[in-house]
Amino acid sequence: MALMLYDTLRRQEVAFVPAEPGRVGMYVCGPTVQGDAHVGHGRAAVVFDVLRRHLAASGLAVRFVQNVTDIDDKIILRARREGVDHAVISTRYARAFERTMELLGVLPPDVRPLATGHLLEMQALITTLIAADKAYAVEGDVFFRVRAFPTYGALSNRRIDELVEGADVVDRDRKEDPLDFALWKSAKPDEPSWPSPWGPGRPGWHIECSAMAATHLGAGFDIHGGGLDLVFPHHENEIAQHEAAHGTTFARHWVHNGMVQMGDAKMSKSVGNVVGLAEAVEAVGRGPLRLWYLSAHHRSPLTFDDERLDDARAVFGRFVTFVRAARRAAAGAARDGVAGATHRDAFTAAMDDDLNAPVAVSVLHQLITDADGPLKAAAKGDQAAQGAVAELADTLVTLGDDVLGLGIAEVLDRASALEQRIAPLVDGELELRAQARAAKDFAAADAIRDRLAAAGVVVEDTAAGAVWYAAEALRPAT
RNA sequence: GGCGGGGUGGCCAAGUGGUAAGGCAGGGGACUGCAAAUCCCCGAUCACGGGUUCGAUUCCCGUCCCCGCCUCCA
Numbered sequence: 169m170a171l172m173l174y175d176t177l178r179r180q181e182v183a184f185v186p187a188e189p190g191r192v193g194m195y196v197c198g199p200t201v202q203g204d205a206h207v208g209h210g211r212a213a214v215v216f217d218v219l220r221r222h223l224a225a226s227g228l229a230v231r232f233v234q235n236v237t238d239i240d241d242k243i244i245l246r247a248r249r250e251g252v253d254h255a256v257i258s259t260r261y262a263r264a265f266e267r268t269m270e271l272l273g274v275l276p277p278d279v280r281p282l283a284t285g286h287l288l289e290m291q292a293l294i295t296t297l298i299a300a301d302k303a304y305a306v307e308g309d310v311f312f313r314v315r316a317f318p319t320y321g322a323l324s325n326r327r328i329d330e331l332v333e334g335a336d337v338v339d340r341d342r343k344e345d346p347l348d349f350a351l352w353k354s355a356k357p358d359e360p361s362w363p364s365p366w367g368p369g370r371p372g373w374h375i376e377c378s379a380m381a382a383t384h385l386g387a388g389f390d391i392h393g394g395g396l397d398l399v400f401p402h403h404e405n406e407i408a409q410h411e412a413a414h415g416t417t418f419a420r421h422w423v424h425n426g427m428v429q430m431g432d433a434k435m436s437k438s439v440g441n442v443v444g445l446a447e448a449v450e451a452v453g454r455g456p457l458r459l460w461y462l463s464a465h466h467r468s469p470l471t472f473d474d475e476r477l478d479d480a481r482a483v484f485g486r487f488v489t490f491v492r493a494a495r496r497a498a499a500g501a502a503r504d505g506v507a508g509a510t511h512r513d514a515f516t517a518a519m520d521d522d523l524n525a526p527v528a529v530s531v532l533h534q535l536i537t538d539a540d541g542p543l544k545a546a547a548k549g550d551q552a553a554q555g556a557v558a559e560l561a562d563t564l565v566t567l568g569d570d571v572l573g574l575g576i577a578e579v580l581d582r583a584s585a586l587e588q589r590i591a592p593l594v595d596g597e598l599e600l601r602a603q604a605r606a607a608k609d610f611a612a613a614d615a616i617r618d619r620l621a622a623a624g625v626v627v628e629d630t631a632a633g634a635v636w637y638a639a640e641a642l643r644p645a646t
Numbered sequence: 647g648g649c650g651g652g653g654u655g656g657c658c659a660a661g662u663g664g665u666a667a668g669g670c671a672g673g674g675g676a677c678u679g680c681a682a683a684u685c686c687c688c689g690a691u692c693a694c695g696g697g698u699u700c701g702a703u704u705c706c707c708g709u710c711c712c713c714g715c716c717u718c719c720a
Contacts, residue, residue, distance in 0.1 A: 179650090197720075205720090212720035242718080325649055326716075373718090395720030396650090402719090426651085427714060436719060463658065463669085467651075469713060476658060479670045486669090489683065518660095526660055530668035540685055610679055617681080628682050635683095 171226065171520045173391075174467060176399060176422040177323050181522055184421060186390050191229045193389035194220060195381040195419070197398055198234040198280070201261035202242035205268050206442035207472055208395070208428040208435045210449075214461040214573070215425040215523075216393045217274045221571045222519045233384045234277040235377060236262050238284050239370050244359060254360045258284075268446045273454050273573040281380045283371060287362050289379040290371045293413055294351045302412040306342045308354030308367035312405070314347040317412045323422060324400035349405055351375050374405035378418070382410060392419035396426055396467070397434075426464075429471040443472060452477050455484040455574040462525035462572060483529070487568055487576050490536045492637060494561035495580075497546040497554065504555035507542070508563025511535040515567050528572070535564055547632060586638045594625055598634050601627075 171184040186192050196216045199205060223230050238258035247254040269276070283290075294310055297303035302316045314320050314328065321328055331347055340346055350372035355361030361368035381389060387410065394403060403422065410418035427434045430441040449457055460480035464470045511531055518527035539560040545553035568574045587594075597616050604612040617627045620636065627636045 199720080200718090209720050215720090240718090324715075327648090330648055331716075393720095397715065397719055399650095400715060401717090425720065427720075429713075432712075434714070434719090438718065465660085468659095469652080471658090475670085479658060482670060493683070524660075526658095526669090527667075530660075533668060537685080543684080605679080608679075614680075626682075629678070629680095630683085631677095 171223075172522050173421055173423060174522050176403075176424050179325070182421070184390075186228065187388055187420060190227070191231070192223050192391065193231050193233070193385035194223075194391040194393065195233045195235075195377070195385055195389060196277075196392075197377060197394035197402070198236050198277075199261070199265050200237040200240050200242065201258045201265060202240065202246055203261060203437070205265055205445040206435060206437065207445055207448050208442070210268075210272060210445040210457070211428050211461050211470065212393070212395050212425050213269060213272060213274045214458055215466045216423075217573055218462065218525065218571065219391070219393070219423065219523060220275065221573060222523065225571050226516075226520075231279075231385065232275070232277045233279045233281065233381065235281050235283065235380050236265075237373065237376060238262060238282050239360065240373060248358075264446070268449065271446065271449045271454060273458065273575050275573075279384045281384060283376040283380070284362075286376060286380050286383060287364075287371065289383050290375045291352075291364050293375060293379050293382075293409065295365065296413040297351065297409065300413060303351055304344065305352075305366045308352075308369060309339065309342060309350060310352035310366055311339075311343050311348040312351050312409060312412070313344065314349070314408070315345055317408045319411075320408050321404065323404045323407055326400065326404075349374065349401065351409070374402055375409055377402070378406045378409040381406075381419070387414060388417045389419055391421045391423055393423045393425070396424040399424060424467065426467045426469045429469050431471075431473075434469075435472060452481070453484065455487070455576060455579065456480040458572060458574055459483050459529065462529060464526065466523050466525065483533075484574065484576075486536065487532065487564065487574065488579055490539065491561050491565060491576055492580055492583075494539065494543060494546075494557045494564075496635065497543050498558035498561065499546075499554055501546075501551065501554035501558045503559035503562050504552070505559060507556035507559035508535065511538070511560075512563055512567065515571075519571065525572070528567075532564055532568060535560055547630065583638050587636075590625070590638070594620065594636055598627065598636065602634065 172181045173184045174181045194216070196212070199209060220230050220232050236258075239254065243254050243257050247257045250257070266276070294303060297312065298305065298310065301313070303310055303312050321331070328347065339350065352364060352366055352369050352375075353372060354367055354369040359370070361370055381392065392403065392406075407418050429435065430443070433439055433441060435442055452460070456477065457480070460477055461470070463476065463480060511534065514534075515528050515531040518524045518531060521527070539557060542553040542556040542560065546557040565577050568576050569578075597620060601613045601616040604610070604616065620627055624639050625636050626639045627634055
């Protein structure tokens with residue numbers, strides 16, 4: 169493969185070469201489970217899911233790790249408000265997250281580590297940092313000494329001295345330098361806490377990713393992903409923590425996805441303009457929603473609005489319609505093994521070009537256009553054409569489902585199950601309609617068609633007679 | 647203020663130093679009893695002003711506008 173990937177740290181596209189041939193280790197920052205995921209979270213999920221699928225389709229064995237941050241200020245606040253244990257909150261939303269990811273067609277990670285399950289690893293890292301004089305403990309808190317890490321700011325392209333003004337003012341009186349950030353936070357009264365060499369407390373946010381990524385993938389793993397809004401300070405701190413402690417490279421490629429916009433502002437909980445991800449999947453459907461996510465380059469901003477979602481619905485509909493028609497025309501013929509090759513190559517080339525999904529999707533459109541001739545011939549019984557059509561349809565499903573995760577086959581299967589149940593009924597109606605048409609009684613024929621349409625059955629007349637499908641099963645409630 | 651990313655046909659969106667993929671919407675046509683589906687045809691000179699060049703949408707400078715990060719955040 170010849171994947172070129174934009175690397176945030178180097179600020180350019182670079183050839184992606186795994187540290188170990190044939191294998192890829194990937195870490196993507198997961199949710200802080202303090203509430204329901206929104207459409208913005210879905211973008212990161214889909215972008216990295218597609219990257220992962222493309223790597224796998226390229227023949228690489230991918231190990232995908234995504235953490236769950238199950239302890240933080242907001243979780244504690246929510247638990248307090250509801251009068252329950254923090255684990256009630258984190259478990260509730262972690263489960264909801266998993267369910268929603270499944271609905272979105274996002275493959276589950278190979279490892280989904282919990283922050284609270286890696287406290288010893290974090291403490292070991294902190295201990296190392298203190299021993300190296302890169303961190304210091306103050307009354308139960310531990311802070312990272314930012315100025316002791318000379319390359320701090322490399323990822324986000326910032327100079328330390330320019331950061332001072334906006335530095336976090338929390339705990340300013342206890343820090344040596346306002347830039348320093350917490351590795352371990354001492355417990356305040358009534359807060360959940362865990363024992364540590366520095367007293368009871370809980371980990372800072374950034375330390376978990378440094379510890380868990382290294383634990384589950386090893387230092388110097390291939391790809392670290394996350395939203396562009398995590399570049400500073402989260403990812404910057406992850407690098408600092410690991411590299412200051414071990415002196416080795418933490419992650420080899422940094423990939424970041426752009427933000428989802430609502431109107432002219434970023435979709436964000438703090439802005440208060442979020443749309444729930446679960447609701448969006450239900451309303452739009454997995455395939456259309458993913459096509460919308462993939463309608464722009466992964467680093468560009470992407471606007472959530474009805475018009476663009478309608479576009480995505482239309483595209484998904486076109487894909488499904490084509491596959492359905494192709495499967496019928498192919499009549500079970502074996503795929504010929506050649507017809508889709510150029511499209512497959514073009515698709516792969518697009519994905520290899522920094523995950524150029526808009527172009528990859530355009531290849532799928534081209535495939536459908538190119539399939540028109542064979543499709544018409546196949547419908548007339550041309551066997552060679554049937555083999556080509558079978559090949560093209562399977563190619564579209566493979567690329568669209570295996571790599572982009574659209575779920576085309578799934579939608580057709582669901583429709584098919586319904587169609588089989590109602591077939592005797594519909595076929596009877598269509599028999600009557602055929603008789604009416606033969607007798608030129610079009611009013612009667614159209615009445616039957618309208619009746620079926622009202623029941624969610626769409627009838628189309630072709631050279632080979634009427635065909636039909638259950639439109640209801642195609643609706644978004646995936 | 648600092649850093650970064652953008653302004654391409656009605657909408658979305660690729661892309662390239664040699665006159666701009668694809669999709670959606672719209673119009674016309676083929677097909678159809680009518681539809682549906684599908685196919686074919688039709689539309690942009692790339693924010694603005696300079697510059698470099700034989701030639702720039704693509705490179706450089708400037709201007710205007712938009713967005714993100716700089717605090718929790720996918």
